[in-house]
Amino acid sequence: MGEKKNIAFFGIKYYPSRGGTSRVAENLIRNLAQNHNVTIYCYKHKLAKTNIKGVHVIQFPEIKLDSIGVFLYYFICYCHIRLFGTYDIVHAHKIDSFLFLKGLSKKAKVIATVHGVPYKDGVWGGIAKSFFLMNEQRFLKFKGVKTAISKPLCAYYKEKYNVDVKFVPNGINPVEESHESTIETFWPKAVPKDTPYVFFAARRIMGIKGLHTLLKAYKKINYKGNIFVAGDLNFNPIYIKEVKELSKGLNVYYLGYVNPLSALLELVTKSEYFVFPSEIEGMSIMLLEVASTGKPILASDIPENTQVFDDNDVLFFKSKDVEDLSKKLLWIENNKPRFEKLGLNAKKKVNTQYTWDKITLEYLSLYNL
Numbered sequence: 001m002g003e004k005k006n007i008a009f010f011g012i013k014y015y016p017s018r019g020g021t022s023r024v025a026e027n028l029i030r031n032l033a034q035n036h037n038v039t040i041y042c043y044k045h046k047l048a049k050t051n052i053k054g055v056h057v058i059q060f061p062e063i064k065l066d067s068i069g070v071f072l073y074y075f076i077c078y079c080h081i082r083l084f085g086t087y088d089i090v091h092a093h094k095i096d097s098f099l100f101l102k103g104l105s106k107k108a109k110v111i112a113t114v115h116g117v118p119y120k121d122g123v124w125g126g127i128a129k130s131f132f133l134m135n136e137q138r139f140l141k142f143k144g145v146k147t148a149i150s151k152p153l154c155a156y157y158k159e160k161y162n163v164d165v166k167f168v169p170n171g172i173n174p175v176e177e178s179h180e181s182t183i184e185t186f187w188p189k190a191v192p193k194d195t196p197y198v199f200f201a202a203r204r205i206m207g208i209k210g211l212h213t214l215l216k217a218y219k220k221i222n223y224k225g226n227i228f229v230a231g232d233l234n235f236n237p238i239y240i241k242e243v244k245e246l247s248k249g250l251n252v253y254y255l256g257y258v259n260p261l262s263a264l265l266e267l268v269t270k271s272e273y274f275v276f277p278s279e280i281e282g283m284s285i286m287l288l289e290v291a292s293t294g295k296p297i298l299a300s301d302i303p304e305n306t307q308v309f310d311d312n313d314v315l316f317f318k319s320k321d322v323e324d325l326s327k328k329l330l331w332i333e334n335n336k337p338r339f340e341k342l343g344l345n346a347k348k349k350v351n352t353q354y355t356w357d358k359i360t361l362e363y364l365s366l367y368n369l
Contacts, residue, residue, distance in 0.1 A: 005367060007032060008039045008087040010077055010104065011097030015042035016051045018259065019203035021093050021115045023285050024149070027173050029055060031360040039087070041077040067128050070096060081107055089367050098135040101142045111366055112139055114148040114165070116282035145366050149283040152303040168362050170285045171354040172292045183266050188253040197226035199271035201264060201286065203257065205231040207239050210277030210300060215246040217325035223250060228271070230264065232257040261289065268293050273332065273339065276300065279319055283308065291350045296343035298328055313346035315339060
């Protein structure tokens with residue numbers, strides 16, 4: 001593994017993870033902690049200090065001022081590193097924390113990892129978009145090591161800016177499949193146990209996750225089965241009102257945000273199949289985690305999904321296309337054995353090509369340059 005390093009993780013808010021970028025960092029940390037001195041900066045949480053054995057945690061309270069609060073949190077973390085940090089490596093995550101890359105590089109070697117381009121997702125207003133674009137320029141001009149979790153994003157940076165960004169994928173820790181948990185907390189009270197259902201999940205329910213497309217397609221085929229929807233319903237009230245209106249006439253059950261990961265994967269395992277209609281992604285760690293269960297997946301054909309899986313692993317539909325999604329839903333009803341075989345192929349691919357023990361070695365090679 002080489003020389004033992006002092007490694008700090010910057011740009012992470014949630015630890016224990018709540019999905020997305022924080023899950024990526026947590027998985028990487030889990031594979032680094034036995035051989036390196038790892039510190040993570042995060043929001044204050046009662047389980048943070050004991051989440052992963054041997055990890056040093058520096059916590060600050062969450063500042064409830066929307067994007068300004070997030071900026072102030074990153075600024076406080078940055079000041080702590082500049083004043084007190086004694087790290088060999090600072091691994092910075094997410095564009096919204098990249099304002100501080102140059103300053104961080106005065107204290108340690110910095111690895112900067114992009115997980116997506118938030119100014120494209122239609123969620124943020126003009127000021128926030130301008131901030132993300134400014135931070136992206138900081139990233140592109142940064143002289144240190146630059147990585148991204150998405151091949152299409154690396155290609156975009158090369159084509160538009162002639163900047164080389166190294167692709168390092170996301171992955172899964174297979175050991176997480178065996179964690180015991182209960183789903184009773186999330187199971188709808190009106191639904192008997194062992195009732196069949198199809199499953200949709202996101203950390204936050206918002207337009208770019210494509211739930212509206214899914215509901216329109218199920219309505220189009222007059223679907224009579226059960227649809228379980230997992231995800232935080234508080235992020236965009238206007239959109240939630242829209243999808244709940246679309247839910248009328250369907251058997252849709254909103255479970256809220258499902259955590260821990262073991263509970264989410266248990267719900268996946270008990271489902272008939274998983275639908276992933278997302279319109280924008282980096283490289284979805286949820287898609288990898290779902291694939292690791294062997295359940296078949298129906299997913300949008302965005303490049304970030306097709307960079308990982310092909311038609312032998314996942315059933316794809318044209319992104320945002322209700323008509324095509326409807327046709328694929330009907331195909332599933334008539335071809336269940338073939339569909340289930342795709343799920344097993346996806347599981348094999350993830351467990352052989354996208355595990356964190358392999359991906360960690362890629363990051364270590366960058367740490368040791």
